[in-house]
Amino acid sequence: MTDATPDQIAGGVDADRLARLRAGLKRRHARETRFKWYGRLAIGAAMVFLAILLIRIVEQGHTAFYAHTVTIPVYMDPARIDRAYPQGSNFEQLAAEQELARWGIIDDAAGTKAAQMKRLFSSELKYTAAELVAKRSDVIGQTVPIAVPLSDDADLFLKGEISKATPEDQRRLTDQQITWLERMKAEGVIGAHFNTILFTKGDSTQPEMAGVLGAVVGSALMLLVTALIAIPLGVGAAIWLEEFAPKNRLTDIIEVNINNLAAVPSIVYGLLGLALFINWMHLPRASPIVGGLVLALMALPTLVIATRSSLKAVPPSIREAALAMGASKTQTVFSHVLPLAMPGVMTGAIISMAHALGETAPLLLIGMVSFVPGVPHAIDQPVSALPSLIYIWENASERAFHERTAAAIIVLLVFMIIMNAAAIILRRRFERRW
Amino acid sequence: MIWILLLILAALGVAAYLGGRTLARRRSVGAKPHSRPGQHGAYALIWVAAPALLVLVLGSVFSAPLERRLTAVDTPPAVSALDPFRRDAFFADAHRVGRGGQALQIWERPLAEQLPVEARRMVRIERTLEWGGAIAAILAAILGGLFAMSQIKPRTRARNRVEGWIYGALFVCSAIAVLTTVGIIASLAFDSFRFFQKVPVFDFLFGTQWSPQIAIRADQVGSTGAFGAVPLFAGTLLIMVIAMCVAAPIGLLSAIYLSEYAGRGMRAVVKPLLEILAGVPTVVYGFFAALTVGPFLRVFFNEIGLFLVGGPLDGLGQYLALVQNQMALTAGAVMGIMLIPFVSSLSDDILNAVPQSLRDGSSAMGATKSETVKRVLLPAALPGIAGALLLAMSRAIGETMIVTMAAGLAANLTFNPLDTVTTVTVQIVTLLTGDQEFNSAKTLSAFGLGLTLFLVTLMLNIVAHRIVQTYREQYD
Numbered sequence: 035m036t037d038a039t040p041d042q043i044a045g046g047v048d049a050d051r052l053a054r055l056r057a058g059l060k061r062r063h064a065r066e067t068r069f070k071w072y073g074r075l076a077i078g079a080a081m082v083f084l085a086i087l088l089i090r091i092v093e094q095g096h097t098a099f100y101a102h103t104v105t106i107p108v109y110m111d112p113a114r115i116d117r118a119y120p121q122g123s124n125f126e127q128l129a130a131e132q133e134l135a136r137w138g139i140i141d142d143a144a145g146t147k148a149a150q151m152k153r154l155f156s157s158e159l160k161y162t163a164a165e166l167v168a169k170r171s172d173v174i175g176q177t178v179p180i181a182v183p184l185s186d187d188a189d190l191f192l193k194g195e196i197s198k199a200t201p202e203d204q205r206r207l208t209d210q211q212i213t214w215l216e217r218m219k220a221e222g223v224i225g226a227h228f229n230t231i232l233f234t235k236g237d238s239t240q241p242e243m244a245g246v247l248g249a250v251v252g253s254a255l256m257l258l259v260t261a262l263i264a265i266p267l268g269v270g271a272a273i274w275l276e277e278f279a280p281k282n283r284l285t286d287i288i289e290v291n292i293n294n295l296a297a298v299p300s301i302v303y304g305l306l307g308l309a310l311f312i313n314w315m316h317l318p319r320a321s322p323i324v325g326g327l328v329l330a331l332m333a334l335p336t337l338v339i340a341t342r343s344s345l346k347a348v349p350p351s352i353r354e355a356a357l358a359m360g361a362s363k364t365q366t367v368f369s370h371v372l373p374l375a376m377p378g379v380m381t382g383a384i385i386s387m388a389h390a391l392g393e394t395a396p397l398l399l400i401g402m403v404s405f406v407p408g409v410p411h412a413i414d415q416p417v418s419a420l421p422s423l424i425y426i427w428e429n430a431s432e433r434a435f436h437e438r439t440a441a442a443i444i445v446l447l448v449f450m451i452i453m454n455a456a457a458i459i460l461r462r463r464f465e466r467r468w
Numbered sequence: 469m470i471w472i473l474l475l476i477l478a479a480l481g482v483a484a485y486l487g488g489r490t491l492a493r494r495r496s497v498g499a500k501p502h503s504r505p506g507q508h509g510a511y512a513l514i515w516v517a518a519p520a521l522l523v524l525v526l527g528s529v530f531s532a533p534l535e536r537r538l539t540a541v542d543t544p545p546a547v548s549a550l551d552p553f554r555r556d557a558f559f560a561d562a563h564r565v566g567r568g569g570q571a572l573q574i575w576e577r578p579l580a581e582q583l584p585v586e587a588r589r590m591v592r593i594e595r596t597l598e599w600g601g602a603i604a605a606i607l608a609a610i611l612g613g614l615f616a617m618s619q620i621k622p623r624t625r626a627r628n629r630v631e632g633w634i635y636g637a638l639f640v641c642s643a644i645a646v647l648t649t650v651g652i653i654a655s656l657a658f659d660s661f662r663f664f665q666k667v668p669v670f671d672f673l674f675g676t677q678w679s680p681q682i683a684i685r686a687d688q689v690g691s692t693g694a695f696g697a698v699p700l701f702a703g704t705l706l707i708m709v710i711a712m713c714v715a716a717p718i719g720l721l722s723a724i725y726l727s728e729y730a731g732r733g734m735r736a737v738v739k740p741l742l743e744i745l746a747g748v749p750t751v752v753y754g755f756f757a758a759l760t761v762g763p764f765l766r767v768f769f770n771e772i773g774l775f776l777v778g779g780p781l782d783g784l785g786q787y788l789a790l791v792q793n794q795m796a797l798t799a800g801a802v803m804g805i806m807l808i809p810f811v812s813s814l815s816d817d818i819l820n821a822v823p824q825s826l827r828d829g830s831s832a833m834g835a836t837k838s839e840t841v842k843r844v845l846l847p848a849a850l851p852g853i854a855g856a857l858l859l860a861m862s863r864a865i866g867e868t869m870i871v872t873m874a875a876g877l878a879a880n881l882t883f884n885p886l887d888t889v890t891t892v893t894v895q896i897v898t899l900l901t902g903d904q905e906f907n908s909a910k911t912l913s914a915f916g917l918g919l920t921l922f923l924v925t926l927m928l929n930i931v932a933h934r935i936v937q938t939y940r941e942q943y944d
Contacts, residue, residue, distance in 0.1 A: 069838035073725025270641030299866020309655030316532035364631040392749025395868035
């Protein structure tokens with residue numbers, strides 16, 4: 035339509051003005067196109083950032099999902115194994131020396147070669163062998179194959195993360211260790227397989243033995259506490275504010291308060307948790323109960339806001355019909371309004387729980403930065419949660435923890451995606467438009 | 469112990485409900501009762517549960533301080549002569565021994581003999597409190613139940629009373645929100661007050677030297693402990709400005725494009741993707757900043773630096789060649805990416821709230837779409853967008869994980885985005901996750917910083933909400 039305007043008025047206007055209008059129009063259209071492109075570029079930039087973020091995490095993390103195991107025959111030398119106390123025997127040394135002997139390599143007096151060989155195996159070898167001897171003492175004097183994970187550095191080399199091109203003094207493996215690894219690989223005793231340890235073990239100081247299960251259970255316990263506290267309180271508060279609250283100053287204060295609490299930085303909740311729950315109430319540090327309480331207080335405002343909007347969406351005619359049939363206010367709300375608002379309430383609850391699952395800063399302040407081995411089983415014992423485990427691993431100096439950090443992030447994101455997808459499905463299936 | 473108690477209370481509750489119902493039925497024979505038997509049962513149940521819950525909640529909140537009070541009463545002189553830090557450690561050890569564990573420290577002569585005695589005393593106090601609490605809870609439940617039973621008559625308005633209780637419970641739920649605020653302010657203010665007794669407020673707010681490390685031993689180096697927070701405020705501000713430089717244009721332009729130009733199909737694709745960006749936990753952004761963006765920017769600037777070295781800009785080249793991973797730019801840029809969906813969705817809402825008639829009017833006058841946006845929509849939506857940007861700023865100031873993982877710890881007073889700076893939140897985390905000293909200015913300063921952070925973000929939020937509110941009312 036704008037195209038036609040200059041031509042229409044051209045009849046009565048001199049050519050000069052027409053030319054100016056035409057030129058101006060061209061400029062304006064160019065400006066329009068440019069502006070459109072700014073918008074496209076902005077969206078493109080946001081999408082590119084998202085893509086880089088996700089691609090980088092998968093790129094860094096996918097290698098952690100498989101690991102290498104070596105199977106070596108160990109002669110259970112009766113002279114070097116204490117039958118009564120197998121844990122005390124030096125199985126690692128035994129295996130390393132035997133491996134060298136098999137290849138006909140003669141060690142020097144200080145045993146440096148055996149020490150280097152030992153460093154290719156995970157120290158888990160010791161526990162695997164000791165367990166075997168403790169269970170079946172008849173293996174002493176026999177040669178048994180023992181399968182153990184490779185040490186983190188050897189594993190990284192086989193994944194191509196440690197390059198032979200790096201000068202020897204700058205890499206974590208010596209030339210000799212690399213030759214040995216390649217020889218073992220050629221012999222076919224090294225196998226790559228899915229890294230089950232990552233999903234079945236708790237944290238460990240050895241990267242090759244570290245897993246996320248402890249943190250997943252820790253997060254689950256914490257979210258359980260959060261859900262049990264935040265959902266009833268949040269829904270209750272929302273019902274009162276939306277259905278019962280009289281219009282007065284107190285109600286206004288509560289409303290403004292909830293809106294402001296939703297925007298308080300999460301670290302402030304951490305300070306509150308530290309001062310109130312740990313320093314004052316003496317609840318155990320880094321426990322799911324404290325973490326759950328802090329996250330519950332944090333999730334409360336968003337939960338209230340979400341629940342209120344779904345209560346608001348229930349049309350007043352429902353309430354009026356119930357009241358007209360003689361139901362009391364409470365009966366109206368609990369038998370008619372709330373059931374109809376339930377899909378929205380559940381969606382809001384799941385989304386706020388997903389948000390709580392990813393929250394890290396308050397957890398650091400209540401002590402979830404320390405190393406917790408194993409898998410927790412009680413809500414008053416120290417645990418680490420998934421996000422805090424990511425933080426701990428990211429700070430670890432071993433390089434093998436870097437790929438595991440990215441893997442833990444993938445696990446966390448998968449949980450969040452599942453929760454959000456559940457919320458979306460709930461909304462799609464049960465949402466009613468009035 | 470606690471589970472058994474809860475089980476007993478649950479059993480009492482069920483009994484009260486069933487008993488109340490039966491009793492109501494029996495007593496209302498012949499009369500026309502006001503409420504139904506089930507409502508009488510519910511009434512009895514409430515009277516069992518509420519007093520017991522009250523006792524339990526009060527007990528769990530106050531038992532720890534009460535225990536400390538009771539332990540302090542009879543402290544032997546040898547123990548009370550210790551300094552507070554050592555005394556706490558002694559009691560912690562006594563507690564451990566009392567529970568059948570091992571003491572963490574080796575205590576010398578008079579204390580070593582006191583340890584088992586104190587351990588027994590502490591266990592005794594703890595047991596007494598535990599049993600006292602449990603018995604009080606059960607007693608409260610029984611008394612409440614008996615009271616409710618005495619109230620069951622045909623004319624009792626049990627339904628109204630139950631509804632009154634429900635109303636009260638719902639009100640308490642909303643009051644928790646206020647209590648949370650009170651709790652935040654009280655806990656921050658209490659410890660901040662203790663901090664400001666050691667360090668004057670003026671020195672804290674306007675001092676330019678931040679080095680919270682205080683000497684434990686007299687001969688330690690670099691240890692006077694300076695608590696001037698200006699470098700932290702400057703660092704926070706710098707990172708916030710960088711983040712807003714990334715988030716504001718990208719977020720705003722994409723919101724404009726999505727609400728004014730994009731078709732249905734594009735919105736359906738882009739909006740969920742932006743929501744994913746918004747849902748990514750901040751610790752993931754921190755990881756991304758520390759291991760992807762940081763190294764990338766460092767290599768980028770180092771290459772430029774190496775190119776410039778020896779040329780006319782040699783000094784700049786020397787500087788750029790030595791830039792580190794942990795620069796303000798890394799944290800700021802990643803924080804900006806994090807804020808894009810936040811700014812975009814808020815602006816989207818605000819632009820959608822502008823009445824369609826304004827757009828139509830502008831189009832009718834022959835304006836192009838971009839002219840409509842620039843000359844009509846943006847001026848109309850300006851207050852709302854300003855509010856949205858203020859909220860984004862408050863998010864940026866309070867954001868913790870990205871800066872903890874990607875910004876540094878060095879408290880430099882600088883506005884150079886390639887330098888390492890530290891922020892208020894980073895310092896709070898650092899001060900409270902390391903070895904904590906009892907009651908030291910170092911630990912307490914975290915609460916001073918927390919209070920400042922809380923007040924600043926609160927102010928930003930209130931102003932932003934007020935602006936948005938007034939703006940909304942304009943078009944409603």
